Amino acid sequence: MKNIAIFASGTGSNAKKIVAHFRDNTAINVALIVSNKPTAKVLDMANDNNIPTLIINRADFYKSTSILDDLEKYQIDFIALAGFLWLIPAYLVKAFPNKMINIHPALLPKYGGKGMYGHHVHKAVCKNKETESGITLHYVNEHYDEGNIIFQATCPIAPTDTPTDIAGNVLKLEHYYFPRILQSLLSDS
């Protein structure tokens, strides 16, 4: 059995898709949901699905390595960042070499980096009159959105599309591909 931890701090719509995708899988299991926000909706989803949760705080995350003990306790093999905004510290990157991925709602290397998340991304894409956007799944390193790219998928942008329209189309791609790419990476490793 391979155990995934999902790190998420928002609504958790991606996390929910991942949980549903692996629900009946006997080889891959979502074993833990980690969040830095005690009120994040993703935690309700975890509770509804009887998945253990871990709330982390900034001081412990950056000034200790205690999360490694938690990840070991749940025998975590792989980490999926799904709407987790904190930079991942070096000790955690080292502990999960090529075993931690993030999804970004644009076609990296464009529209990435600190502050480029959620609506900020789609607004910038729209402002620049891009004709397409999409998703990037990439390995995580110590820099925002800079790890090696694993997979991208695109969606067209019509001249009349608003940032909200773009966000909706990108989210559809995320929901479809994130669980499937995770499955293929976990089946190969």
Ligand code: GRF
């Ligand atoms: C997604 O757009 C993802 O690309 C980004 O954060 C958002 C999370 O959305 N990293 P949700 O919480 O899964 O709905």
